[in-house]
Amino acid sequence: MHPVRALLDLPRRRQAAALSALRHSxxxxxxxxWNTRFGPTSLFDAWTRTTLMTQLYAANRAALAPVVTRxxxxxxxxxxxxxRLWEGFLPPEAEGELVVVDxxxxxxxxxxxVLPPGVRLTPIHARVEDAHLPVSDAVVCSLTLHHVAGADALEREHHGLVGPGKLEVLRQLAASVRPxxxxxxxxxxxxxxxxxxxxxxxxxxxxxxxSYVRRCAHALLDDLAAAEGEEARRLDAILWRWCVDQVALAHAPREQRDVYELDVSRWLALFRRAELRVTERRFTDDFGLFCQYLLAF
Ligand SMILES: C[S@@+](CC[C@H](N)C(=O)[O-])C[C@H]1O[C@@H](n2cnc3c(N)ncnc32)[C@H](O)[C@@H]1O
Structure with a gap:
């Protein structure tokens, strides 16, 4: 049995110590x-082929389908x-513009x-907090807003950080989509x-x-059981280095944590503050890890 699967069988309060011992062994x-290499042989490439991500992209494509035919x-x-979201999704005759902020x-x-010839890419080489967004039919923000620390600017200030938090970014996104x-x-x-x-x-x-072990690694273990060769090697590296190791961020200084997630209730409260209406929400995977929110105002 994979040692991470054995760890999942332990009582919850014993898992952190067991995980720490396992990491070092x-x-x-x-x-x-995470997010440092994107080429075809990268771990990111393998990550975007996992069941977790394939299901997330399918849900986002379904939401965006009415827009890409305009x-x-x-x-x-x-x-x-x-x-990966766009690969094989946009029809060859699609016409439009994809503005990527990264x-x-x-x-x-x-x-x-991966874009068809009729779709132009406009790059914005900046963090979303610093970007000026053009008016658009839709904004897609998948697994990115957790890189912005703090629910709002005030919470950031309280911890010695300057600049916008998630609330201010949500308001910026809301102001940029077509009324x-x-x-x-x-x-x-x-x-x-x-x-x-x-x-x-x-x-x-x-x-x-x-999130990283009980749900994300658990999901990856199922993919790993069905994988072979190079695919299995990359999934195993993701499981250890991007899931198990990530738990050590609990001991990093706040400004180096890199992931600042909110749970569903806190997101819903923040959407209300940003005057965004949740028209749909659902988990896109069987592990209750990734939630998709469709927002209008
Ligand atoms: C986990 S990846 C998600 C990529 C893609 N949206 C997906 O779902 O597969 C996070 C992406 O956000 C970018 N990123 C990180 N911080 C950001 C910020 N403050 N503003 C905009 N992009 C950011 C990273 O470079 C990376 O491409």
Whole structure:
């Protein structure tokens, strides 16, 4: 049995210590952190082929389908990754513009690679907090807003950080979609690990363990059981280095945590504050990890 699956059988309160011991006992080298490499042989490539992500993309394609058949459309994507959402989704005759906001230099070329000839990519090389967004038919923001620490600017200030938090970014997204018809597709994990939880707090450690191991790694174990060769090697590296190791972020200084997720109730409260209406919400996977919100105002 895979050691991570055995860990999932332990009583909840014993899992963090067992995980820490396990982390130090395995050697699965990879120089790739989350969101640092996007090419065809990268771990990110394998990640975007997992069942978790395939299901998330299917849900986002269903939401965006009415927009991509309009001629011409304009969609803004916040955090482009490797463009997997668009690959094989846009019809060859599609006409429009995809504006990709992402500070990572490789991302824009990766996304452009999978677009049909009638769809122009406009790159914005910036973090969403610093970007000026054009008016669009839809904004898609998948697994990216958790990189913005703090529910709002005030919470950030309280922890010595400047600039906008999630609320201010949501308002910026809402102001950029076309009145009446425009909408936002947002996907985030259902887990609370934002600034209010201090480094070293056992609740924070349990929250990270809950999302990265009890749900994300659990889902990956099922994919791993069916994988072979290079695919299995990459999934195993993701499982150790991007899931198990991630729990150690509970001990990193707040500004280095990198993931600042909210659970569903807190997202719903934040959408209300941003005057966004949730027209639909649902988990896109069987593990209750990633929630998709469709937002209008
Ligand atoms: C986990 S990936 C998600 C990629 C893609 N949306 C998907 O669902 O496959 C996060 C992406 O957000 C980008 N990113 C991180 N912080 C960001 C920020 N503050 N503003 C915009 N993009 C950001 C990363 O470079 C990366 O491409």
């Amino acid at each position: 395995v050697d699965v080298p990879t120089g790739e952190g 001629r011409p459309f304009r969609i803004v994507e916040i955090g482009g990754g490797n463009g 500070p990572m230099p490789d991302v824009h070329a990766e996304v452009a690679r 009446r018809q425009g909408f936002i597709v947002l996907n985030e994990a259902d887990v609370y690990c934002d600034l209010a939880l201090a480094p070293g707090d056992p609740v924070l450690e349990d929250q990270l363990l809950d």
